[in-house]
Amino acid sequence: MGYGKLRGLCLFFGALWLIVPLHPASAAAPSEEQMLRRIMREVNELKADKQQDEEKIQDLEQRVGAIQNQNHQLKEANQKLQTDTTAKIATLQTKVDAPPSPEEFGGAFDRYLGTHTFTVTGAAGGQFVYNQQNAALNNLHHDSQNSFFVDWEPMILYRPTDWILFQGVISTGFGSTGTGVDLSTADFQILANKYLTVVAGLFDQPFGDWYETQSPMWVNRFVTAPLPFGVESVVPPGEIGVQLRGGMQFGALGQDFDYTVWGGNGPNYSSTVLGAAVSSPTSVASSQSSGKSIGARFRVYPLPLEKEWGRLELGASTYNGEWNNRDWLTSWGVDFNYFIDNLQTRGEWLEAYRQMPNGQTSDNRQGWYVQAGYFLGGLNVPYIPDQLNGYLQRLEPLVRYSGVNQRGVSTDDLAAATGIGLGGTQVGLVPDFGINGSPATYAPHAREVALGLDYWFAPSIVWQNEFDIELPRAGGVFVSPTGVETPAGATPNDRAFLSQFTVGF
Amino acid sequence: MKRILAAIVLATLAIGYAGVPVSAQENLSAAEHRRLFREGAKLWPVYCNTCHNARPGSEKAPYEWDQIMMHMRTLGNIPPDDANAILVYLKSR
Numbered sequence: 001m002g003y004g005k006l007r008g009l010c011l012f013f014g015a016l017w018l019i020v021p022l023h024p025a026s027a028a029a030p031s032e033e034q035m036l037r038r039i040m041r042e043v044n045e046l047k048a049d050k051q052q053d054e055e056k057i058q059d060l061e062q063r064v065g066a067i068q069n070q071n072h073q074l075k076e077a078n079q080k081l082q083t084d085t086t087a088k089i090a091t092l093q094t095k096v097d098a099p100p101s102p103e104e105f106g107g108a109f110d111r112y113l114g115t116h117t118f119t120v121t122g123a124a125g126g127q128f129v130y131n132q133q134n135a136a137l138n139n140l141h142h143d144s145q146n147s148f149f150v151d152w153e154p155m156i157l158y159r160p161t162d163w164i165l166f167q168g169v170i171s172t173g174f175g176s177t178g179t180g181v182d183l184s185t186a187d188f189q190i191l192a193n194k195y196l197t198v199v200a201g202l203f204d205q206p207f208g209d210w211y212e213t214q215s216p217m218w219v220n221r222f223v224t225a226p227l228p229f230g231v232e233s234v235v236p237p238g239e240i241g242v243q244l245r246g247g248m249q250f251g252a253l254g255q256d257f258d259y260t261v262w263g264g265n266g267p268n269y270s271s272t273v274l275g276a277a278v279s280s281p282t283s284v285a286s287s288q289s290s291g292k293s294i295g296a297r298f299r300v301y302p303l304p305l306e307k308e309w310g311r312l313e314l315g316a317s318t319y320n321g322e323w324n325n326r327d328w329l330t331s332w333g334v335d336f337n338y339f340i341d342n343l344q345t346r347g348e349w350l351e352a353y354r355q356m357p358n359g360q361t362s363d364n365r366q367g368w369y370v371q372a373g374y375f376l377g378g379l380n381v382p383y384i385p386d387q388l389n390g391y392l393q394r395l396e397p398l399v400r401y402s403g404v405n406q407r408g409v410s411t412d413d414l415a416a417a418t419g420i421g422l423g424g425t426q427v428g429l430v431p432d433f434g435i436n437g438s439p440a441t442y443a444p445h446a447r448e449v450a451l452g453l454d455y456w457f458a459p460s461i462v463w464q465n466e467f468d469i470e471l472p473r474a475g476g477v478f479v480s481p482t483g484v485e486t487p488a489g490a491t492p493n494d495r496a497f498l499s500q501f502t503v504g505f
Numbered sequence: 506m507k508r509i510l511a512a513i514v515l516a517t518l519a520i521g522y523a524g525v526p527v528s529a530q531e532n533l534s535a536a537e538h539r540r541l542f543r544e545g546a547k548l549w550p551v552y553c554n555t556c557h558n559a560r561p562g563s564e565k566a567p568y569e570w571d572q573i574m575m576h577m578r579t580l581g582n583i584p585p586d587d588a589n590a591i592l593v594y595l596k597s598r
Binding site: 102106109110113117118119121157158159162165167189191194197199209212213214216218219245246247248249253254256258259260299305311313337339344456459460504 | 544547548551554555556557558559560561564565566567568569571572573575576578579580581582583584585586587596598
């Protein structure tokens with residue numbers, strides 16, 4: 001071994017001594033630093049574990065909270081359900097215990113009645129007429145009225161569907177000479193659509209307003225009819241035929257327009273002489289008519305409701321037709337009706353031209369009336385008992401002026417219609433309209449002022465009192481059944497009092 | 506004469522055909538019923554008083570008003586919507 005080898009071995013072992021610990025015991029026991037590191041590592045591990053545990057706990061707490069919340073909601077829902085159920089049971093119990101509402105009862109009653117229903121409406125009334133005539137009318141009649149009368153005018157409405165209605169009115173009257181019965185109207189009303197209604201049958205003449213809407217006893221403010229619609233009709237009071245009619249709004253609420261066009265059997269007269277009375281379409285005189293008629297009426301209501309200016313109606317009518325084998329009746333008229341609050345006014349003007357057979361001059365007629373009434377509903381007279389004021393507030397004072405101009409009057413009709421022949425009820429000639437029986441109203445130029453005082457027990461129950469002042473003008477002729485004309489001569493004035501109690505039902 | 510009558514009939518039928526069906530008041534909603542009631546309350550005293558005293562709804566049974574208002578609609582040429590509103594008012598008493 002050389003010196004170099006030896007030196008190398010010494011360096012090796014020296015290094016080994018330095019690297020390897022000298023005491024074997026120091027290799028098994030860790031140093032403090034190591035211990036500290038170890039402890040720190042364990043502490044960190046514990047911290048991490050704690051962190052994880054806390055996260056888990058937090059997560060679990062959140063879950064528990066959610067479950068508790070859900071549980072609370074379920075409890076609330078359950079409680080609400082129980083409350084609602086209790087309330088519903090209570091409501092049902094109340095419904096079961098309570099009687100049905102009017103709507104429910106109405107529906108059930110409608111089902112009980114079926115789809116075909118009918119109703120009886122109409123009017124009934126008793127009248128007293130006192131007429132003390134001053135003098136005879138051209139020595140034809142001089143008679144006084146002091147009589148009671150009874151009228152009963154039931155109207156039957158029959159409704160098989162919601163677009164078909166049948167209505168019929170039978171007018172019955174009992175007077176000093178017995179009972180009269182007349183079929184006033186009987187027609188079907190077919191509501192085709194919003195703008196068209198078809199009426200077919202026997203109907204009031206839709207000429208002007210009076211025949212159609214003012215003739216029922218409880219509707220007419222007076223006991224009697226105005227002269228041109230009662231004792232001396234200018235146009236026929238009724239017609240058998242077909243109407244087409246309807247109404248529509250053209251502006252604001254209340255601004256309406258309506259139309260009625262119709263055709264029928266044509267006009268009828270009691271005879272072929274001048275001045276013969278227009279007769280009912282159901283009278284035997286209808287056999288005279290060989291032609292047909294056509295008529296039209298248009299009315300407008302220009303005032304809007306919201307303005308509170310009242311209700312105004314303006315109308316125009318025409319009726320034309322053949323009678324007696326191609327002789328013509330031509331007529332036209334205008335009418336108005338206005339009411340506001342307690343005041344009501346209405347009036348009509350009508351003219352008719354009738355061609356006459358055998359070269360006779362034409363039978364021309366004019367008629368008119370205006371009337372006004374005022375309800376004393378707002379009256380409150382001081383210093384009188386309230387009860388008396390209550391009575392006064394049911395009163396309606398009225399005034400009417402009416403007249404007719406015609407060349408002649410048939411003496412046959414005069415004899416039949418003055419209350420002597422038919423007890424004042426002109427059944428078949430002038431249906432169901434009150435008259436006072438005065439011959440003065442049959443003068444060729446009759447004029448009448450009627451003063452009225454109505455006492456309203458209810459909207460359709462009324463006690464009517466009327467005082468008529470007959471002021472006929474001179475002129476005109478009376479015509480015998482053979483056509484002989486006699487000047488009417490003097491036409492004495494006349495007075496009459498009528499009282500009527502009537503109920504619209 | 507016949508031509509005039511035929512022309513009027515045809516013209517009226519044309520007007521009528523252009524219309525819509527007759528209004529009915531079955532199955533009205535509560536709001537629609539209230540609207541018609543209010544409108545009927547305004548129309549009732551005006552339209553009825555045009556010819557006669559307005560009669561209260563309590564005078565007749567609802568089924569009777571159905572018939573009477575059909576007749577009044579025809580006789581007064583009342584626009585059907587207005588007649589329907591008055592009917593609702595009368596039947597509600």
